[in-house]
Amino acid sequence: MAARQLYATAQRVEGLPIILVFLVLLGLFMYTAPEVFLAPYIYTTFLSTLPPLVLLAIGLTFVIGAGEIDLSFPAVISFSGFVFAVLFKQYGLGWIAAAAGLGSGLLVGFANGLLIARVGIPSFMATLATQFFWAGMATVLSGGKSYALRGAEQSSVWKALVGRLAGAPESMAWFNDVSVQAIWTALIAAFLWFVLNRHRFGEHVLFIGDSNAVARVVGIDVEREKIRLFTLMGGLAALAAMLLTLENKNFFGNQGQGYLLTAIASVLIGGTSIFGGRATIVGTVFGCFIIGMIEAGLVATGLTGAWVRTIQGLVFLVSIVFYLWVEEPQRVRAFLARGASFRLRRDSDQAGRAEWRAGQVIGQPEADRRKR
Amino acid sequence: MALSAGTSAERGEEHIVRLENVQKFFGAVQGLRDINLGIGRNEIVGLIGDNGAGKSTLIKVMTGVLRPSAGRIFVRGREIDAASYSVRQAHELSIETVYQDKSLAEKQPLWRNFFAGRQIVNRFGFIDVKKERAIAREMLLSSIGFRGAGITVDSTVSQLSGGERQGIAIGRAMHFNADLIVLDEPTAALAVSEVRKVLDFVRRIKASGRACVYIEHNLAHVHEVADRLVVLDRGAIVAEISPRAMSVAELTEYLIALQH
């Protein structure tokens, strides 16, 4: 029963399905575009463009794990990005700008939490509304203008948050291209993994996602935990906003819109259940890698942009079917069994007919005996 | 105000929980009316009545899920502040509730379900996973008595049968030394063999020196295990009956007569 053993192992390694898909895709791109994927530069590039997506997706992992959704984070990318950029550039405030940027994100998240937990608006509606509100605020306050942060790389904020590593020998020149934000993001991801899987808060989040009623019954303060949850999301989104703004050395008037669906897709193909109660950070991180890698890989291979969506959709479908097999093998077995029983019926029909024919050939007495 | 959870016998108080003139309003609708009810230290009280009679509301008030609109609540003879009474406080006072379908989180493993809401944590809130799993494993084998059958502490609740789930929930309550275990329709929608298991668990509660309040629709079941039957109708207690005094058939007749 190799299949059963395989299934048991698959359950034990967190995020295994998505890791496999990632490796397959990576191998594919290494084969079709070796000049790009067998050199270090594309990877150091990913390390400077993916961290914001990863932070957003990790926050969403908690939110979706709790059975909720947050649609307002693109607006935080705009709003917190603006707060940070304007204080950084206009007023030259460095670390205070960073603190203000983070604070603005926490504020938006906290407000979301209040609307959802205390007022009782479903998270889909509440965060959809606040998305428009805060994005609008960003546009109103910024006048729709973009802010260039020329010379930002001189500041300590830039160096600390997205600076490049240094000190590697000539042979490892790519090391000096690695952006520190990748390291911060890895540390945050590791820490939040522990929070989700080994901390009381993480367990509360999963129970709330499993069933609000059960969570209340076992004594979890559902309202308070939800407020904390959305505040966390707001904080992570603000951090993502600052990394993005610093890396581009530019605040763009409407930055962040493109992240909405990619972040949610990364979480779902990573294996976190949309129904809540089951969440994986490892899966989410690899989901981000895949989503971030597909477009660059397809372009390097020479396929036109039209294929990108199709392939992303295919990856999505393959992952979801895989999860079905891993999480609910009985559904797959039932489906296969239906096919088997059909074959059985057909075979037994044929056997019956063959027997009758045999009776004819052998002779009457045989058939008479059977009738009795 | 937290009371220490000493054994009931030490206190010398007759009732573990007593509700005095408790009322509960939901807006204009009165859910509970003039409730005066005491639960003895080591008895099984069956709570019966028609749908909407207020049985669920009564136990929710008793266990801190809902706050009473008026009236007093006494635990082990000491009055508690009804306005701040919560589930967590009830747990601290050793009162636990087992719901038919709301006690356990379906997708979570058993070891998490055992400790939900009262995890073993360090100073920063990080759970001692190894310890929890060890205790859960022991609980699984000894007090609840699952042996083999492929159920481990990592199994999710969705892999258990209805009766097994009730067993887990009741075992959890007993492990945390609950002096009063409230059961909300534990045998609804269960197969016959499963029902047997649940009634055995209920008897075990009394055998271990604890008290139990047991809501039930099926008169035969509750008649079998209860020491005392309390009948609710439209939010008020209308009768208290001893099962020895009435058979199931007579009980049924009585309840139907109540409706007119």
Add this chain to the structure above:
Amino acid sequence: MMRARRRLIGAAAAAMLAGAGTALAADAPGKGVTIYMQMGGNPGDGATLARQTGAAAAATALGVDKLNSQFSAWAPETMLQQFKEALAARPSCIVIMGHPGNDAFADLVKQAVDQGIVVTDGNSPLSELQKTYGSKGFGYAGVDLYAGGTLTAQRMIEAGHLKAGDEAMVYGVFSQAERGLSEKGLADTLEKAGLKVDRLEITQEANSDPSLAVPILAAYVQSHPRLKAIGTQHGGVTGVLEEVLKKAGKKPGEITVGGIDLAPATIDGLKSGYVSVTLDQLLYLQGFMPVLQCVLTAKYKMPGLSLNTGAGVVTPETIGPLIPLIEGGYR
């Protein structure tokens, strides 16, 4: 034995033909050149298709090794990210568009040029970068944005007999540094002619998906009954203006419409008379020229060339012969 020998001769012949073919191809100017090109919007949309066709034609004609196209749905931060990905692939040349602005691109372009990659620009100008890196091949193939807007406005005034005191609305991306100059030129020119100009900003959503602008514009038109002119320099928006005016209950010519590009919907607009004037920025050339520039600089070290593709406008009278070309993706 006979069969084996025949097969061997056949194989040798095929190898020789292939060799001859490669020898011919070895003369192609684009051999050894790989290009990453930012196309701008979404594959196949009105303002992008002709550019794709032009670029592909140039790549084939010149025998370029590889042309990798990137699509960013007009989002500047995506363009920056895709530039970084292009950089990592170490191509011979990267073609960009000016939407993110000189400041945002400065360091990235410097990095690319330092690594020996040719960088050139199309559709939206980056004048500062062009001054700095022109000798390294940084050219521009596109409209002089402000002048293009001005030209459009002038033709609008002629076509619609607009006069001082008339109400006009200009719908554009005023917030983007250089790209916003188009609509600015349009609006300024109308204002100079004495019209009352209301400037409306296109949101990011409508920028990527112009159909979202329809209800906004229809509402505006209906709430401004004395509106005489609508101007824009967004290709997608130009395409939806016929629908907008029909929804607002206007007849062709009641409002003078000035736009840009020749999207299929714009062609209908011209034919029906709803669109009065559209600036033709010869998108085909904006695709063709940068690829040519790449090859000329990568192989022959030529400096960056400037080509103003905003040569004129198309009106309902002149649209006819262009239709088959537009449908083929050439105009």
